[in-house]
Amino acid sequence: MEVRHLDLLREIARRGSLVAVAAAAHRTPSALSQQLRTAERELGVKLVEPVSRGIRLTAAGQLLAEGAEDILQRIAELQARLEESAGSPRGQVRIGTLPSAGEALLPPLFRELAGTAIELDLDDFDLAEEDFAAQTLDADIVIGHSLTDDVPAGASELVSTLLVREPLDIALPEQHPLAERSSLSPEDVSRFTWLGVPQRYPFDSIPVAVEQLTGRSINRAVRLRDNRLVEALVAEGQGIALLPRFTTRPRPGVVLRPLTGVRAERAIVALSRPDRYTRLAVREVTDRLAAIGHQLTEDGKAAEAV
Amino acid sequence: MEVRHLDLLREIARRGSLVAVAAAAHRTPSALSQQLRTAERELGVKLVEPVSRGIRLTAAGQLLAEGAEDILQRIAELQARLEESAGSPRGQVRIGTLPSAGEALLPPLFRELAGTAIELDLDDFDLAEEDFAAQTLDADIVIGHSLTDDVPAGASELVSTLLVREPLDIALPEQHPLAERSSLSPEDVSRFTWLGVPQRYPFDSIPVAVEQLTGRSINRAVRLRDNRLVEALVAEGQGIALLPRFTTRPRPGVVLRPLTGVRAERAIVALSRPDRYTRLAVREVTDRLAAIGHQLTEDGKAAEAV
DNA sequence: ACTTCCATGTAGGAAGCCTACATATAATAT
């Protein structure tokens, strides 16, 4: 019985189709199909059966997939023990990130890891809160965020590390009447036109809360994903918007004012599957991200004091 | 990290040298040496270091070898679960046996297994009691014996299954004066010339016990290993000897008489390493051996009653 | 000094693995 085959079965169980597994493994479906048949021949059991357009694990395949989960976890633990005892962390760590969080966290990370045996591989995406967890299938570490809690929805099975709690401020054009105030209430902001984000995107929960609190519906001029674009439009006077405090670069024509009276902050977290998190390199990178996040908070406080 | 490499490290830990591992695996030492270097390259750690004429595992190698033990055991368990759920036992089972015990136990076993997917592979040897355990490195099941206990010396870590308790009788020429008695005492037998076995061979413990009990030294004409040869010489009147009751074929000119007053029986046991014993086929064969052994005892009683 | 034992290096053949392309089949769309 080979690890390669166990791994394949586990992936089929998780992802459901050969095409999906092949894409994740950068292989062709044909290769995996052949591997499956080799495994079946060696074990003397049928492992998958056709169903609709795809395949499904047989009882035997499922049994092995479950066992594989355990065995691969133990192999990962052994590897971690080895790395701990015999040297410094090494290898490739694949990070998937929110663009906004990545912009603040990743440049220092690259700087710190220069010269170590850890190699970073990046991917970025902007998703609904509950979709971050699924990305941990592909990435060792997923940097995601949560508006309501410190653990994003769907991440209960994952290792979740809080990196920063980042306030979400109201971005205003410099000449905006509200710009003179040092903080803003839901009442204040509900009267103006907003630049929103798509529905079900995390940031949207805050204007929704404002609407519930004030009983007044907010006028959203547009729904955009990209914060840079939003910044530019705020500067143009197209509306006010929610922007994360640490990752919004100061920009002429735009000021940030804290929003009080609703929970206006996001938790930026690092998520990993337990088996991937056992790798020393993955823990190391997560720890460094947490330290960088902490520094971000400190810098924020210092700037406020000035 | 590949199972193949883990297995290699475990075997090196157990057997001590590449040549020994190569012999057991039917590979050349060169192949293993190259595998080792591939493993070292992949893991980024030195796994072995030269010492005297051979090699020795480094700390890292040892760590992995220990982890391998656990992981390979779990893989074996998974395989067993698969076989249990998905069909009948199959594959090759390698048995190493004492010739005398094998003669009685194996023919029925072959008969029973004809037509199943279990294939037997045999090896035979005649060893000192404490050397049987070492044979479990190579064989799935080792049929050995113990004179003093139901578990042979050195087998405490192994799965040990009692197959038969076989009386060891005194073989006499038909015309021998003692042949008229229905059972013999240490006093009786210590006066005659014996055909013995080499020192430290299990059977030797009984004449030694007789010597201690009677305070008289036994005259051993020769020291032989092969029971057939001993039978032939007993028939020739060259002396009396200890022979196992069930595995001594009745033969004109020779009679067997029970020896009383000392523990004159051997326990025939099947030994397996725990990881090999998890295989369903191995358990199946062990069970069948135990059943055959039980039948042997029953047949013995029936014959006595006649 | 010679032999023995063990590990390692090299070259070449065999086996295995993966990709590209083609085929088959079921579900969905037009």
Place this chain on the structure above:
DNA sequence: ATATTATATGTAGGCTTCCTACATGGAAGT
């Protein structure tokens, strides 16, 4: 109905990997 899409599987060929045979080198024993 027919075409299209999505998924798996089969085939041929190239690349890689693995193992054996043989040679080399060092350490221990005679």
